[in-house]
Amino acid sequence: MRFIAKFATTALLGALLAAGAQAQDVVKIGQIEAQTGPNAIYGWMPSQGVPMAIDEINKAGGFKVGDKTYKLELVSLDTRGDPKEATIQLKRLLEQDNARFVYGPFLSNVFVTVLPYAKQFNGKFLLMGGATRMHDFVGTPEHDFVIRTWNWDAGPNGFGERMVDYLIKTAGPKKIAMLFQNDQGGKVLGEIYEPIFKARGIETVTEYFEPGTKDFTPVLAKLAAFKADYLFPGYADAPLYDIVRQATEGNFIRKFFLVRGSLGPGMKNKDGIEDYVVYVPKHFEEAEKTSPKVKQFVEAYKAFYKRDFPYDQAPLCSSSCYDHVHMLVAAMQKAGTVEDVGKVRAALLSFTHSGVWTIKYDQRGEQIFDFDIAHLKKGGAIQITRVEP
């Protein structure tokens, strides 16, 4: 009896010690993205790519920093694009789960809502998201925690400027009508692109629509009176499908220029459009044929999820996704720490990662990466132009 009690106590103590040691060897990663909802285009793919990368790293035995081997643990939460929900989730990640590295958000309205809370944890964690509004805070005092994991539209490396230059070169438009959602994301797009077009001598008009709008006919009729060469709608596929369909069916406008959204709305209306120029972080159908790393990623996705590869959604894995987990691990190894976020941040900004994308960060902490311009013509013919900033 005494022997059994001693054995049980030893076994229990051993298990507790092992669990404790296990807990020390785990790096928790949080994720707050809109995995479902009207803006799920911006959160679903990251929620697919991050688990894949984590599984790969863990299956390879984890990663070494110093003498210790670590594994990654993901706490992925679906914000559904609701800023209030996202704030509660971030609070859980930081206060309960003690996550030091959080991916997301991709939505600007979510970012501006979580920002006041997140700021209290400056220096204690990194918030790595693609939200356009993050640009205003990345690299500024008391915002060291902000890392923006997407290209910025404007400036010398700005993909938006390159897109506009491409449009001028191929189509020479004189007038652009812009139609954005009346929220943070839409407003910031107006602020970015009005000056870009104006600097190039292109006349613009901007209208905003209420989130949840389905019938765009009145505003399209209003914009049609401007006789624009192109309609520049944004920014999520949910309204874009309705906008492109109604614009072509109503004969309001048949040429589209997009820097947010996908080829999907254009392809669905391919017989009604005349021109559809869209920023596509990567056209996977083409890239799969030429890049071994892209091909490997596609195969890995199919094996991991046991379903077809989502070619239409995959371009959004350019933000806070598969490559970024590998970059974070490399940064922790280079910094020699998993706890000192300041050192990890500095390491992250110091190298170029060559994965599915070629990614680096500028000195402020904003991502720069290669991308494609997809030019869809009536009938469905697609021409891809690669751009390497």
Next chain:
Amino acid sequence: MTQVILGQFLNGIIVGTLYGIIALGVTLTFGITGIVNFALGQFMMIGAYAAWHFTDITHLPYPVSVVLAVLVAGLAGFLSDRALFQFTRNNLVNGLLVSIGLISVIESGALLLYTATPKNMDFVLSGSWTVGAITISRMKVVTFGVLLAVIGLTWLALANTWLGRATRAYAQNPEAAMLMGVRTEMLQVGVSVYSCALAGMGGALYAGLYSLEPSMGALFILKGVEAAILAGVGNLAGALVGGIILGVTESIGSLFLPTAFRDAYGLVFLVAILLFRPSGLFGSQK
């Protein structure tokens, strides 16, 4: 500019019939069961998703999908009535609370089945018709025609059939109708189910025009109630007119004023009308 205004006037009429079908359901339900069923928007959503599912997933012809969607919405309405609304007859507050609770349940069910990511039905009838400088989507015209026919047939049935007369009799005086042999409980169930089926039809046609989301019902019940109040709750023909007036107000308002506040234009118009005619445009003034 005249043709632009005319085009948006026509668009407003068409969009307004979608509001009108919900308003008709609101008016019928209120007139017979004494409650405002705020969950009618969710029955519209059920019809929309059912039509999408039958068309895009099970690949049935769209007209068949619409009929099935109406039956699904009607069945859902019957189950809701038996399980919930039969206990709230003529109790406005209880009926309101139950219908609001049902909204959450149905919307959560749709989220679980289909997630919140919008669905886009494959085009049933693409393209448009052009008359002069006015272009209107073919699917919108067909939707308008079908809804107008259904609303018209409903009105004719109420005016010319025994069941219709019984329904109107009950709305005027429930006790007298009962004494005259009208089976009131069956009538209430029938009207409740019919209202949900009407909403389901609206949803099935909506699916052929716009993308679907589980939250779509909220907007349309709001519009339906606005239209019913604008016309005067209880006025059946007025429900359609109320919906059309709302649709036109929004379309024309968006042409001249910021589009971002489109939903507000109908509300402002409603408030303005109620200030002068508190019982609505066609409601009784006593």
